[in-house]
Amino acid sequence: MKVIIVGGVAGGASCAARLRRLDEQAEILMVERGPYVSYANCGLPYHVGGVIEQESSLLVASEQTFRDMFAIDVRTNCEAISISPKDKTVDLRNVLTGEVISESYDKLVLSPGAASVHPPLPGIDLPGIFHVRTVPDVRTIREWIEGGSDYLAGMYRYSGIQMVKPVRRAVVVGGGFIGLETAENLVHLGFEVTLIQKPDHVLSPLDPEIACLVQEHIKRHGVKVAANDGVVGFKQLDGDVVEVQTNSGKTYPADIVILAIGVRPDTTLAKTADLTIGERGGIRVDEHMRTSEPDIFAVGDAIEVEDFVTGQSSLIALAGPANRQGRIAADVIAGRDSRYRGTQGTSIIGLFEGAAAWTGVNEKTLNKLGDEDYEKIFLFPNSHAGYYPGAKMLGLKVIFRKSDGLVLGAQALGQDGPAVDKRISALAMAIQMGATIYDLEEAELCYAPQFGSAKDPVNFAGMVAANIVRGDMPVTHWDRIEDGFLLDVREPMELSVESVPGAVNIPLGQLRDRLEELPRDQEILVICRSAQRAYAATRTLIQNGFEARTISGGTLARAMYSLGELKY
């Protein structure tokens, strides 16, 4: 059996290596348009900033490794330019010489990835404007940074003449994870960084109130954010300075511009074989990664996948799914019945010592789908036991089905990245296993005081959510409140720092003695800092015949919402 794999990075390289492990006899040819196979594109932004110093560190496995260890014929600088499913051949062009040859296949796997969006805006190809997609892209960026016009190449390092680097300006266009990671790295290099983005908040997989907090975090670390503004063009100014022009009429001079406005599935090759393209623009595959041509498989950023939670078609450009899909394609080619379960979009981004992570569906998507059978909770637990030094607060939003408690999605952020990772990874697994909030209550997770709490944030989320579904704690949210009697059960000292307009203050400890001050003809909405005391107060009120609800997440959630559009 002869198998040709197109694309030699995440999906392609995983497929090739797995196939060899399953089939010693297969003839495997892996072609890659670029100069390298199996490189770590996830590390590229960190090579821009020098965190990963050596380019060679990004090259995970070389052509030679694939030849020696896996007996795979690897051809770099080799582009697959067309496929004939009828003849079962692929035309391959040597990128360096232009020579075209034809190779036959029994099975073909496409893992061509995604292409950076590069709209036809005036001036978009000016020098100084870059994408962060490949190793050569980042090499060029690093050379540009070293050799910028008002910054004599490397002089400050050795001449003793130019001791101070002039402040340089960078504009990053796009607030997705590649844009944000690159922005952070440019800040570390001493750039004055402006992030321009069309949506009103960064990281579109997050709900606005969480994303706004991430946005505030990067602003605090020096990134200027120009939101709700689209780039309309670029103009060359004196020297190597590029002026970035936006919809609002504002202009931003920049010594370097990074374009990170998204990616789209690379379907150029698939179209030569007339493969079915789905409604989102990716190659359509079944659960075995088979395209509309039974002997052609496709994996990675180029395909459409089923969203594990909503069942909708979606495009998810992530390394984990690409690797797993490559493995599944190899399994199926080798005769095994492996199936892809769908993608949850589980992701994490580290930013200025903090992290944000998410998995499953967000509230925005549920609203767009008209799905009302969900509830959400906000929690602000410690990353580990509060009494052990170094505990930091986590912000956690969990979304679940009102009707049966199924966990649908979660988003978290905090200054303790591994703690954020741990909770979202646990919740991602829970979602994939079809867990409910009642399972989260019972989950047995690692605990010692430096790592967690006896009641882990994941358990805590399950308990809070189950309290709601069981009717023990009716809940509402800052973005749902229309009327009601606001009761703040915090201590007066806390109110002197931040008060909620219109709320009556009765500290929790006095509540039982002051019940007659509260209305019986109106719903009481109870507030504290995080909702823990509000829950206790709500229980007291309900058991004394009042109608009461806890405002989820208390004033901490209010602070998040107020960064966005909230009127309260």
Ligand SMILES: Cc1cc2nc3c(=O)[nH]c(=O)nc-3n(C[C@H](O)[C@H](O)[C@H](O)COP(=O)(O)OP(=O)(O)OC[C@H]3O[C@@H](n4cnc5c(N)ncnc54)[C@H](O)[C@@H]3O)c2cc1C
């Ligand atoms: C800067 C950056 C940071 C990232 N960070 C993360 C992260 O932190 N976490 C995460 O989960 N994901 C991250 N990703 C996304 C992740 O890298 C991709 O989802 C993953 O690499 C997709 O794998 P793939 O095999 O589909 O495509 P790729 O890994 O992009 O590989 C496709 C390869 O196919 C080659 N190719 C295309 N067409 C042809 C052709 N016709 N002939 C021959 N070769 C061809 C291309 O040159 C390319 O090398 C990041 C991506 C980038 C660019």
